[in-house]
Amino acid sequence: MIVQAFNAFSENTVLLPDGGGGVVVIDPGFSTVQEWNWFDDVLSSQGWEPRAVLLTHAHLDHVMGCHGMHRRFGLKPMLHALDEPTYAMAPRAAELYGISLDPLPELHGRRLEADETVEFGSLRLTVRFTPGHAPGHVVFVDNQADRVIGGDVLFQGSIGRTDLPGGDASALARSIEDVLYGLPDHFEVVPGHGPSTTIGAERTSNPYVNAEGTGMLQQG
Numbered sequence: 605m606i607v608q609a610f611n612a613f614s615e616n617t618v619l620l621p622d623g624g625g626g627v628v629v630i631d632p633g634f635s636t637v638q639e640w641n642w643f644d645d646v647l648s649s650q651g652w653e654p655r656a657v658l659l660t661h662a663h664l665d666h667v668m669g670c671h672g673m674h675r676r677f678g679l680k681p682m683l684h685a686l687d688e689p690t691y692a693m694a695p696r697a698a699e700l701y702g703i704s705l706d707p708l709p710e711l712h713g714r715r716l717e718a719d720e721t722v723e724f725g726s727l728r729l730t731v732r733f734t735p736g737h738a739p740g741h742v743v744f745v746d747n748q749a750d751r752v753i754g755g756d757v758l759f760q761g762s763i764g765r766t767d768l769p770g771g772d773a774s775a776l777a778r779s780i781e782d783v784l785y786g787l788p789d790h791f792e793v794v795p796g797h798g799p800s801t802t803i804g805a806e807r808t809s810n811p812y813v814n815a816e817g818t819g820m821l822q823q824g
């Protein structure tokens with residue numbers, strides 16, 4: 605796995621090799637020539653060929669590389685059906701932020717479904733539905749590597765914001781308590797922003813949602 609932050613929002617793009625020369629790109633955030641050059645260097649040094657684009661959710665910062673992934677590799681992004689409106693809204697969000705966004709490609713014909721396992725080569729990712737930050741947010745659990753690619757649900761010492769369209773604070777708290785904290789303590793959380801953490805560290809001391817129920821977002 606390679607994780608690298610891109611674009612004005614320092615969004616973590618995650619590259620997961622499929623064990624057969626392919627690589628799955630989660631939340632492609634490439635937005636400048638330099639960022640695409642970084643990706644090209646990784647592809648040639650690792651000998652990887654992009655095989656799929658998956659989205660945890662479709663906020664602007666997570667889709668900035670979708671145009672290029674389609675134009676250069678013919679890959680259309682896969683997401684959960686409930687995040688289609690978020691995807692459709694991304695160009696408007698770019699305008700509001702005053703950021704240029706290349707036209708987004710058509711979505712892949714296949715939608716990600718809650719609790720399904722998607723396979724690419726030897727890579728198996730279980731899709732878990734985690735709404736709250738975005739209405740169709742999902743996380744990808746990699747049980748072979750003991751980690752979860754978590755998007756903007758749970759961060760080191762923080763959680764995703766819920767003030768954007770489709771945000772829902774109590775849904776987010778439930779997603780974290782029921783889905784993320786249902787994973788083993790030693791699982792690594794690779795978030796959409798900032799450093800990785802572990803389920804156990806956040807369950808114990810996350811100030812917003814924790815196992816004690818004393819977090820700022822919890823009823824207790």
Ligand SMILES: [Zn+2]
Pocket residue numbers: 661663737738756
């Ligand atoms: Zn987001």
Ligand SMILES: [Zn+2]
Pocket residue numbers: 613615663665666756796797
């Ligand atoms: Zn984000």
